[in-house]
Amino acid sequence: RQVVESLLTRSLEPRQAVYGRFLDDDEVVDDGLAILFPEGQSFTGEEVVEMQVHGSPVVLQHLLDLCCSHGARIARPGEFSERAFLNDRLDLAQAEAIADLISSGSRTAARAARRSLQGEFSREVEAIAGRLEHLRVLVEACIDFPEEDIDPLHIEELETGLEWLDEAIGNLLTKAGQGMLINQGANIALIGAPNAGKSSLLNRLTGKETAIVTDIPGTTRDLLKADLVLDGVPIRVLDTAGLRVTDDTVEQIGVERATEAAQQADLVLIVLDGEMLEGPSAVAAEARRIGSLAEIDAPTIEILNKVDLYRGEEAAAVSTCALDGSGLDTLKALILKTLGRDEREVPFTARARHQEALSCAHEVLRDSQRTLAAGAGLELVADELSVAHRHLGEITGTVTPDDLLGRIFSEFCIGK
Numbered sequence: 173r174q175v176v177e178s179l180l181t182r183s184l185e186p187r188q189a190v191y192g193r194f195l196d197d198d199e200v201v202d203d204g205l206a207i208l209f210p211e212g213q214s215f216t217g218e219e220v221v222e223m224q225v226h227g228s229p230v231v232l233q234h235l236l237d238l239c240c241s242h243g244a245r246i247a248r249p250g251e252f253s254e255r256a257f258l259n260d261r262l263d264l265a266q267a268e269a270i271a272d273l274i275s276s277g278s279r280t281a282a283r284a285a286r287r288s289l290q291g292e293f294s295r296e297v298e299a300i301a302g303r304l305e306h307l308r309v310l311v312e313a314c315i316d317f318p319e320e321d322i323d324p325l326h327i328e329e330l331e332t333g334l335e336w337l338d339e340a341i342g343n344l345l346t347k348a349g350q351g352m353l354i355n356q357g358a359n360i361a362l363i364g365a366p367n368a369g370k371s372s373l374l375n376r377l378t379g380k381e382t383a384i385v386t387d388i389p390g391t392t393r394d395l396l397k398a399d400l401v402l403d404g405v406p407i408r409v410l411d412t413a414g415l416r417v418t419d420d421t422v423e424q425i426g427v428e429r430a431t432e433a434a435q436q437a438d439l440v441l442i443v444l445d446g447e448m449l450e451g452p453s454a455v456a457a458e459a460r461r462i463g464s465l466a467e468i469d470a471p472t473i474e475i476l477n478k479v480d481l482y483r484g485e486e487a488a489a490v491s492t493c494a495l496d497g498s499g500l501d502t503l504k505a506l507i508l509k510t511l512g513r514d515e516r517e518v519p520f521t522a523r524a525r526h527q528e529a530l531s532c533a534h535e536v537l538r539d540s541q542r543t544l545a546a547g548a549g550l551e552l553v554a555d556e557l558s559v560a561h562r563h564l565g566e567i568t569g570t571v572t573p574d575d576l577l578g579r580i581f582s583e584f585c586i587g588k
Contacts, residue, residue: 176221184208217259250584264569272521280404284518293520307333341534351522357406361433364443366414369477372494374411434466446482455487533563
């Protein structure tokens with residue numbers, strides 16, 4: 173308030189849009205609105221003033237410089253969201269959802285990010301953490317009174333509770349996997365021999381002439397990237413150089429890059445030339461040859477392209493004709509299925525760190541089930557439950573190392 177009132181020709185009133193002129197000494201910088209949000213009634217929980225002026229970059233920079241000369245400073249990336257988290261206005265998963273909403277690549281991703289921001293993901297985590305906390309109290313009570321016989325009903329309650337947690341976290345992991353897929357998307361590499369129709373297939377998938385297509389083998393020599401959205405999943409498709417042994421130095425570099433792209437992709441589409449192959453055995457052999465050249469670790473889909481020119485029985489996961497687009501719907505459905513996308517609405521967005529924390533908690537809880545079944549002692553069970561609880565706390569920020577906070581908020585935009 174003090175900073176802005178030193179620039180504005182009028183005094184501020186809480187939660188009211190005040191119209192006035194912003195001054196640099198006697199010079200009018202611009203006229204516009206200022207709104208005061210008192211402490212406890214703003215996004216961050218602190219006193220905030222919002223200035224609304226004309227969109228000239230020169231005017232905006234002038235005002236920023238004036239604010240800084242009167243005691244303010246430029247915010248770090250994500251600092252507003254970080255302050256909101258530190259002031260208990262939202263938890264860590266909700267804070268991350270702000271960045272996910274801003275960067276969402278589809279309407280599905282935007283809707284899911286809104287749900288995370290509204291706390292849907294956090295509530296599911298907290299429900300599991302609450303049940304886990306109850307079991308920890310039960311176990312600690314049994315440990316604290318060793319002179320009394322442990323009630324078999326307590327052990328039964330513990331076993332039932334661990335089974336519930338195992339199922340609940342498993343279900344949440346599935347949902348988080350869907351949320352991470354629509355949030356982060358997937359990289360898909362098209363590989364195959366020269367002139368197999370990879371570029372034509374790319375053009376069909378994107379619905380536009382993204383790649384140059386000719387009858388001359390080796391037209392594509394570098395990676396060509398194109399973005400599309402399939403059922404809410406942002407996908408980047410990489411068209412690569414044809415895989416073959418060649419003396420052409422430039423083409424050799426293209427082949428190396430194609431191999432690297434295939435090794436780093438989330439999914440690899442092996443495009444086979446139906447015109448050059450006769451029968452299932454020839455198709456299978458060519459698929460193996462291409463796969464061995466690229467040294468692929470990712471999941472693969474074999475595509476028999478130019479199926480209109482193929483002479484033989486059905487021999488691949490999907491058959492396509494890039495000329496008329498036949499088989500494209502089947503291919504798209506298979507891509508989504510292989511990536512793990514189901515038809516249900518995505519309940520919230522998630523990140524790799526959420527998935528990792530849930531997986532760690534899941535594994536530790538399964539260890540505690542094995543420990544309990546082996547009769548190894550409730551002290552060990554108590555320790556394992558504590559570790560699982562800590563992993564869950566990392567998601568919402570109830571247990572968060574400072575270096576993790578720094579990494580998370582540094583990825584945000586300035587001013588968010």
